[in-house]
Amino acid sequence: MIARFRTNCLAMSGRKALLAATASLLLGTAAQAETLRFAFQGTLNALDPYTLNETFSLGMFGNVYEGLTKRDKDLQIIPGLAESWELVDPLTWRFNLRKGVKFSNGNDFTAADVVFSAERVRDASSDLKTRIPADSVWTAIDDHTVEVKLTSPNPILHYEWDTWYMMDKEWAEAEGATKPISAKDTNPGPAAFKTNGTGPFTIESHEPGVKTVFKPNAGWWGTPEHNLTEVVFTPIAADGTRVAALLAGDVDLIDPVPVQDIPRVNADPNTEAMTGPELRVIHLGFNQMDDELASSDVKGKNPFKDPNVRKALYQAIDIEAIKERVMRGLSTPVPLLIANEQFSGSKNFTRWPYDPEAAKKLLADAGYPDGFTVGMDCPNDRYVNDEAICQATVSMLARIGVKVNLNAQPKAQYFAKVLAPGGYDTDFYLLGWTPGSFDSWNVLVNLAGCRDETGKGGPFNLGGYCNKDMDALAAKIVVETDTAKRDAMITEAYTIMTQETSHIPLHQQSLAWGKRKNVEIVQRPDNQVLFYWAKVN
Amino acid sequence: MLAFAIRRLVQAIGVMLVVALISFIMFRFVGDPVNQLVGVDTSPEDRAALREALGLNDPVLLQFGRFILRAAQLDFGISYQFKQPVAALIASRLPATLELSLVSAFFALAVGVPMGVFTGLYPRSWASRAFLAISLIGVSLPTFLIGILLIFLVSVNLGWLPSFGRGAVVDIGFGWTTGLLTTSGLQSLILPSITLGLFQMTLIMRLVRGEMLEVLRTDYIKFARARGLSRRAINFGHALKNTLVPVITITGLQVGSIIAFAIITETVFQWPGMGLMFLQAVQSVDIPIMAAYLLLIAFLFVTINFIVDLLYVAVDPRIRLGGARG
Numbered sequence: 041m042i043a044r045f046r047t048n049c050l051a052m053s054g055r056k057a058l059l060a061a062t063a064s065l066l067l068g069t070a071a072q073a074e075t076l077r078f079a080f081q082g083t084l085n086a087l088d089p090y091t092l093n094e095t096f097s098l099g100m101f102g103n104v105y106e107g108l109t110k111r112d113k114d115l116q117i118i119p120g121l122a123e124s125w126e127l128v129d130p131l132t133w134r135f136n137l138r139k140g141v142k143f144s145n146g147n148d149f150t151a152a153d154v155v156f157s158a159e160r161v162r163d164a165s166s167d168l169k170t171r172i173p174a175d176s177v178w179t180a181i182d183d184h185t186v187e188v189k190l191t192s193p194n195p196i197l198h199y200e201w202d203t204w205y206m207m208d209k210e211w212a213e214a215e216g217a218t219k220p221i222s223a224k225d226t227n228p229g230p231a232a233f234k235t236n237g238t239g240p241f242t243i244e245s246h247e248p249g250v251k252t253v254f255k256p257n258a259g260w261w262g263t264p265e266h267n268l269t270e271v272v273f274t275p276i277a278a279d280g281t282r283v284a285a286l287l288a289g290d291v292d293l294i295d296p297v298p299v300q301d302i303p304r305v306n307a308d309p310n311t312e313a314m315t316g317p318e319l320r321v322i323h324l325g326f327n328q329m330d331d332e333l334a335s336s337d338v339k340g341k342n343p344f345k346d347p348n349v350r351k352a353l354y355q356a357i358d359i360e361a362i363k364e365r366v367m368r369g370l371s372t373p374v375p376l377l378i379a380n381e382q383f384s385g386s387k388n389f390t391r392w393p394y395d396p397e398a399a400k401k402l403l404a405d406a407g408y409p410d411g412f413t414v415g416m417d418c419p420n421d422r423y424v425n426d427e428a429i430c431q432a433t434v435s436m437l438a439r440i441g442v443k444v445n446l447n448a449q450p451k452a453q454y455f456a457k458v459l460a461p462g463g464y465d466t467d468f469y470l471l472g473w474t475p476g477s478f479d480s481w482n483v484l485v486n487l488a489g490c491r492d493e494t495g496k497g498g499p500f501n502l503g504g505y506c507n508k509d510m511d512a513l514a515a516k517i518v519v520e521t522d523t524a525k526r527d528a529m530i531t532e533a534y535t536i537m538t539q540e541t542s543h544i545p546l547h548q549q550s551l552a553w554g555k556r557k558n559v560e561i562v563q564r565p566d567n568q569v570l571f572y573w574a575k576v577n
Numbered sequence: 578m579l580a581f582a583i584r585r586l587v588q589a590i591g592v593m594l595v596v597a598l599i600s601f602i603m604f605r606f607v608g609d610p611v612n613q614l615v616g617v618d619t620s621p622e623d624r625a626a627l628r629e630a631l632g633l634n635d636p637v638l639l640q641f642g643r644f645i646l647r648a649a650q651l652d653f654g655i656s657y658q659f660k661q662p663v664a665a666l667i668a669s670r671l672p673a674t675l676e677l678s679l680v681s682a683f684f685a686l687a688v689g690v691p692m693g694v695f696t697g698l699y700p701r702s703w704a705s706r707a708f709l710a711i712s713l714i715g716v717s718l719p720t721f722l723i724g725i726l727l728i729f730l731v732s733v734n735l736g737w738l739p740s741f742g743r744g745a746v747v748d749i750g751f752g753w754t755t756g757l758l759t760t761s762g763l764q765s766l767i768l769p770s771i772t773l774g775l776f777q778m779t780l781i782m783r784l785v786r787g788e789m790l791e792v793l794r795t796d797y798i799k800f801a802r803a804r805g806l807s808r809r810a811i812n813f814g815h816a817l818k819n820t821l822v823p824v825i826t827i828t829g830l831q832v833g834s835i836i837a838f839a840i841i842t843e844t845v846f847q848w849p850g851m852g853l854m855f856l857q858a859v860q861s862v863d864i865p866i867m868a869a870y871l872l873l874i875a876f877l878f879v880t881i882n883f884i885v886d887l888l889y890v891a892v893d894p895r896i897r898l899g900g901a902r903g
Binding site: 085086092093094167169221222232233247251274276278280281287289421453455459473476482486494 | 617733
């Protein structure tokens with residue numbers, strides 16, 4: 041306890057120059073062992089990289105495994121385990137693999153491993169099936185060349201491959217892990233908790249929900265940009281505890297910092313918050329499928345089927361006020377359902393202006409001069425300040441006469457109610473979306489594609505917005521390989537959605553990480569925590 | 578006696594079954610586990626297939642029956658989130674919770690009893706009033722608030738003790754990991770134990786105080802004084818000894834609630850025990866873990882009550898007679 045007391049005294053006395061100098065001297069002598077202690081709000085569970093298609097886990101695995109492609113600090117696609125690739129014809133892709141790459145168990149990385157990974161990721165028990173087309177044919181031309189035959193052109197084939205990690209065929213066969221671990225497996229073998237990747241780190245020990253220790257991979261093919269000798273990851277679910285752990289110096293990096301604690305983290309001489317826009321776009325959606333809204337006092341018709349009513353609600357929301365009051369400045373209002381970074385044409389769009397008077401007029405013209413009542417569903421532990429955004433919306437809509445009954449619940453209950461298994465039981469909802477492929481087609485289909493009762497067509501189009509022209513455009517976009525033509529069609533699709541006010545896009549929320557000042561790390565908008573760009577000074 | 582024990586045992590099994598059934602019915606309202614198990618891009622067909630494979634479409638009673646049949650063979654299934662057998666997961670988290678609970682109970686006794694004796698002997702001194710005031714905080718502040726306050730005071734501002742976790746642990750065999758053998762492990766225990774034990778400490782202090790005040794007024798203490806025994810012998814040899822019977826009963830009963838209420842303390846301190854695992858399971862709708870944990874806690878309480886009942890019978894013949902009649 042005394043030793044700890046002393047180090048903390050030194051760390052704390054940043055105000056006293058002499059002691060601070062001594063402290064930095066002491067820190068400087070300990071340069072041989074640089075440990076990064078990292079705390080995240082969620083847990084890292086099974087270590088099979090095809091089990092769960094979720095950013096945090098995939099980001100963690102990205103320290104250990106590598107894909108054929110990678111994304112750099114600005115999210116641009118760069119070569120990974122494939123040194124280069126070419127389009128032989130619109131239906132044939134050829135990938136030239138990097139030579140001299142070894143898995144951490146010493147096995148060579150070859151074309152056979154790529155073909156094996158392609159089969160494994162398409163298996164029924166995989167959660168990453170969308171990474172490659174189910175009917176593509178993968179062939180090893182030689183040890184370091186792979187050819188992929190498609191049945192229809194796909195310009196964004198490799199967009200998500202930075203998180204489709206290459207696995208070792210021999211290792212998987214020896215471990216009995218040729219199929220991905222799935223939630224329904226009653227007896228997952230020990231391989232679910234082992235890793236064997238080509239990446240810059242290896243996992244030394246893993247206790248799910250408690251602690252995971254990463255060590256640098258001495259045999260990595262690349263040149264390390266980090267100076268770490270160890271990374272210790274601990275999940276800390278409670279916000280207060282996570283912030284306290286950072287302030288007390290028990291961890292070096294935390295994700296996320298609650299927005300209300302950012303000033304506190306910045307006020308401490310030893311810590312600071314890193315903020316930046318996240319790719320996730322928060323939006324509101326309307327039930328446009330049912331002929332009558334169950335939660336509304338309007339009987340016999342559905343007011344949300346009228347685009348002008350939807351536009352009225354849009355114009356009643358003061359997005360700048362939400363940014364200033366609710367998000368404390370940490371949000372980027374957007375005009376589309378996709379982040380500004382992910383579609384170059386988004387700069388040509390603007391939001392419908394905030395104008396409560398115009399909104400009232402639109403409502404009156406639509407036949408609702410006194411407004412109406414509707415129920416709203418909102419998660420309260422999924423997105424940054426999600427419940428507060430909904431509460432702000434409720435009070436803003438009240439000003440134009442629309443009385444909203446808010447039902448905010450934990451994500452487990454919320455998603456059970458509003459997604460397909462719950463029968464899309466919502467009339468007005470808040471949802472966040474990040475297209476895994478970084479591409480608009482994903483948004484057009486998932487959030488705005490016409491869907492049936494079971495969700496086929498547009499599984500996350502909870503309100504069932506439907507426009508056949510837009511669906512036709514989406515079908516063309518997916519196979520168009522000419523970038524300029526493709527972007528023009530995407531612009532056309534977004535124009536339709538904006539004109540009809542299919543949804544109300546709100547904002548990109550912000551990432552907020554907290555770190556000790558001696559830590560350097562790259563914060564990408566996709567919120568992956570990548571140790572290979574981290575330094576502890 | 579045997580008949581009484583058997584009857585109690587049957588009742589205990591009934592209680593466990595009811596707890597299991599109630600928790601199973603509650604699981605209908607905690608949300609959809611499938612949504613926590615797959616990524617956002619997973620198709621509705623795959624989700625439906627997963628739900629079917631997990632048996633979530635079956636009627637509650639069928640799911641319940643299946644669970645009870647397996648649980649009777651100590652098989653609690655596989656955790657949805659961790660993909661490991663629940664029994665093994667609980668076994669690996671049990672040492673952390675038990676160590677924390679026992680150290681808390683020890684703290685509550687070691688501090689609560691002397692404070693109770695002191696306040697009983699010197700009810701008018703300023704120190705007694707201070708102790709009582711502190712104990713009021715112990716009973717009135719919620720556990721999570723005490724925990725957060727301690728973290729900010731002791732860990733963040735003073736920097737004396739770790740703010741979270743269990744420190745370094747040593748495996749001493751049989752899968753039992755202990756933090757009692759390392760410096761960081763012991764340091765990590767201090768704040769959570771105080772947080773968890775504060776309420777019990779307060780309870781014991783007030784109990785001992787009340788009993789002491791009572792006992793000190795009795796005749797045999799007066800006679801002991803008249804005999805010229807030393808104050809020490811009277812206070813500790815005679816008075817305290819007579820106050821301890823209720824204290825032991827209460828402490829025994831409280832051990833169960835310490836383990837059960839460790840959930841909050843474990844969450845605040847990210848203490849890797851069963852309680853934290855249970856809370857993570859609630860958030861991610863990990864039904865196998867929730868079911869097993871609730872059953873385990875029910876078992877704990879049932880066992881403690883069973884033992885206490887048997888002890889009462891041994892001590893108090895009136896209950897024995899009543900049991901023989903009914």
